[in-house]
Amino acid sequence: MKIQKISTQALIALKDALSHIYWRKKDLRQFLELTIENSLIVSTINWEENVKYESISQLIDRMNARPDIYQNDLLKLLQETSNFQDFSHLKYWDKKGDITEKAKESVKKLRLQTKGYFDSLNELNIAAEKRAENIEKVKQTISFSEKLNEQKEKFFNIAMETSPQKRGYELEKLLNELFHLFDLLPKASFKIVGEQIDGSFTFQNIDYLLEAKWQKSLVNAADLYAFGGKISGKLKNTLGLFISLDGFSSECTETKSQTTNSMILMDGQDLMTVLDGRIRLDDLIFIKRRHASDTGEIYYKTLGVI
Known part of the structure; x- marks a missing residue:
């Protein structure tokens, strides 16, 4: 089945949404690796040196340049990100609430750009079934990291x-x-x-x-x-x-x-x-x-x- 080409506006909206739904680059990177099938491309990005949006932009551009390999993965990212609804993990860094608000707004804009893309993509239904499982894995990882940070803070307090x-x-x-x-x-x-x-x-x-x-x-x-x-x-x-x-x-x-x-x-x-x-x-x-x-x-x- 011939897959509809993803518009430039949709790709821009995807970049913006991905840069906002997770605060830490390591959490965002895991979300990407859990979502796309050909996840090795994620490791080709310099996540340490680049700012978050720069890393996302490079990744999406590289995937879009090779539709023969990454077209389905891009569609999965569009689908998973546009269906993103749980932003509770952002509360750890979001004291004023503006970080969460930006994330919700960027996902809302992405939904408007991706409407109609998945009507004929029955082969991506598996991604929808796995969505809850993947999100839960990411949430567990975030929770684990937060608990580890708490132990680190306790250690510094004990040192004094x-x-x-x-x-x-x-x-x-x-x-x-x-x-x-x-x-x-x-x-x-x-x-x-x-x-x-x-x-x-x-x-x-x-x-x-x-x-x-x-x-x-x-x-x-x-x-x-x-x-x-x-x-x-x-x-x-x-x-x-x-x-x-x-x-x-x-x-x-x-x-x-x-x-x-x-x-x-x-x-x-x-x-x-x-x-x-x-x-x-x-x-x-x-x-x-x-x-x-x-x-x-x-x-x-x-x-x-x-």
Whole structure:
């Protein structure tokens, strides 16, 4: 079936609507990748350097230049964007309400330009059925990012706490919330006959004990040996995650003791990488565990992760 050529006015309206329905470029980019079938073209745009409208304009122009490949995808974008109705995600950045109002107005104008385009496009009905599912995925991603930002703000507030005891207590609470966010089944701190364990969690059917320290001095090997003793007193397959916000001494990273071969180490830079959204916490733990398993090194740096 020959598909009607999309008018210049409709494409301009599409660019304008796409630039307004999401505030952050990363959320907009995910919407595009979920909507169009040939989504690899999205990665050809320089989203970091370009402003949002410039990125959208380049993408639409490139797709329109190759109707043999992207005609259906452009029509899907027209359809999904013109049917956009839930703007609740904009409230996080929209204190005055003008951002939401602009988004609604741009979508309204797009509907006027696209009226009649889809009367004969039965093959695009699948896109309509998937609309709710795709929008929900984007909303969940936005909600996750907002919660991660909240944890980051809490961390900065804890960093300003002058009482070591209160800071440690708040850190335990933050880590518990963070592990919940990544579905790692955490337990709050608990005591076992003279031992103080900061917590535990489960990842890929393996139980981990958690130790967290935030002190002015670097954690030394004696701290690792003590933690290793706690791990060895549990079931055979139990592992440990030792988090030191201020890092570890060289003797920690160079030790070859069997007492420490059941744990992995994480520092403050690792935690910030997670809070910045550059890597998922579960992926970070997997990478560190895999590296320790392959090399015997329990302290693996993941700086530069994007």
